[in-house]
Amino acid sequence: MSGIRHTTAEELQHADILSVVDGTSLAVHIPGFVPAAALTAAREKLLDHPDRAGLSQAEEFQRIGFAFSEISDDASRDRYHAEARENIRRLRGVFAPYPSPSDVLRLLLEETWQAGANLLHLDGRKAFVGICRYQDKDVDLNPHTDALERNLPPDSAHQLKAQLSANIYLNLPESGGELELWGVEPTDAEYEELKSDRTWGIDRDRAGPPQEVFKPAPGDLVLLNPRQIHAVRPSGDAPRITLGHFLGYHGDDQPLVLWS
Numbered sequence: 001m002s003g004i005r006h007t008t009a010e011e012l013q014h015a016d017i018l019s020v021v022d023g024t025s026l027a028v029h030i031p032g033f034v035p036a037a038a039l040t041a042a043r044e045k046l047l048d049h050p051d052r053a054g055l056s057q058a059e060e061f062q063r064i065g066f067a068f069s070e071i072s073d074d075a076s077r078d079r080y081h082a083e084a085r086e087n088i089r090r091l092r093g094v095f096a097p098y099p100s101p102s103d104v105l106r107l108l109l110e111e112t113w114q115a116g117a118n119l120l121h122l123d124g125r126k127a128f129v130g131i132c133r134y135q136d137k138d139v140d141l142n143p144h145t146d147a148l149e150r151n152l153p154p155d156s157a158h159q160l161k162a163q164l165s166a167n168i169y170l171n172l173p174e175s176g177g178e179l180e181l182w183g184v185e186p187t188d189a190e191y192e193e194l195k196s197d198r199t200w201g202i203d204r205d206r207a208g209p210p211q212e213v214f215k216p217a218p219g220d221l222v223l224l225n226p227r228q229i230h231a232v233r234p235s236g237d238a239p240r241i242t243l244g245h246f247l248g249y250h251g252d253d254q255p256l257v258l259w260s
């Protein structure tokens, strides 16, 4: 059974990233990716940031930035691309004078992955990357999967071979907020069936027990395969704050593409 691979930013290799794509690791964990001083400074600003607002489809999930998964029509698609650069800059500003962890991640992937890494471009338009997500007390992130294709225009030919998720943890509650990983990738049909009449995610009692339950520490980075079922347990006390990034995989010899 695959497990979680622990490493450091200095030691990270192409093969570590590939191990999440091919399923030989359930996740790659880099403890202490964000230095403590940067974390403390950013946390202060993030807790009551004026741009913190609810997701279009689910107000209980707050974020700074506009997520690709919020695209539902031409207007929201235009908004996503139009705001991309400004949103990248907004998050960078939260960390200044420290480097933004999303920027450091982009450089690390560029330096580690053999064909490099860059922003996702769609129809010549740039993607946003580095969304800041908040999960408040008692908010449950149900078991679910993520796929870029769900929010692409219906006529888009863009198809990934695999998708990864890189989360950077900025604030974690004392109790709750664990990441749960099932290590199972349902087909689209199986996922629709598991969702039953839910608009979003799978009921916990239908998902069965996860293969791994993992509690990251503030400052950690975790790479996982979001096409496999995953979930986050509700925060018991403080808000759980993360920076979320998706990585598109087009093959072992192709650049990774990044978006949020």
Ligand SMILES: O=C(O)CCC(=O)C(=O)O
Pocket: 141, 146, 165, 166, 167, 179, 226, 230, 231, 232, 242, 244
């Ligand atoms: O916040 C996390 O730990 C996981 C978030 C998530 O759903 C994802 O990475 O796709």
Ligand SMILES: [Fe+2]
Pocket: 144, 145, 146, 226, 230
């Ligand atoms: Fe997810």
